[in-house]
Amino acid sequence: MTLTFAEAGEQDIPDLTRVMTRAFDDESRTYRGLDKGGPEGYDNGDFFRQWMLGYDETTGYTILLDGEVVGGLIVWIIPGGHNHLGAIFVDPAVQDRGIGTQAWQFVERTYPGAKSWRLETPAWSLKNHAFYERKCGFTKIDETDSPDGVMFVYRKIIHPD
Structure with a gap:
């Protein structure tokens, strides 16, 4: 099993969208009892065009x-080092093999100057909470309301100011 990471571009959107759709729909079925579910554009490529290529x-x-x-991931590298993990997802067919944990370790290795990382995930997504807290070392710091429902806000301090 060889795991690698490559910077993504427009040409990768179809593959990333297929995987994201499977991952988000699986979470939606598991925790919400809905066949489909994810942020706007998650299943047609618009999510990546906006959040991965748009800034x-x-x-x-x-x-x-x-x-x-x-799988895939999107990071926001913010001046001052307080970065944002915009998305991380792994195909349900290969989950629970350490791929997500290795992806997070890749992020930390790739951006060693980060002072902190912040992310948001749906309150109902229990597997995400366990992953971010237990596997990646994040701490829940807040809850916010969004069009998609209550979101949990997590933060991981790497280098204190």
């Missing part, structure tokens, strides 16, 4: 297992 501060990556796209 200078963002960089997207494909997660490849033996050369096949099995």
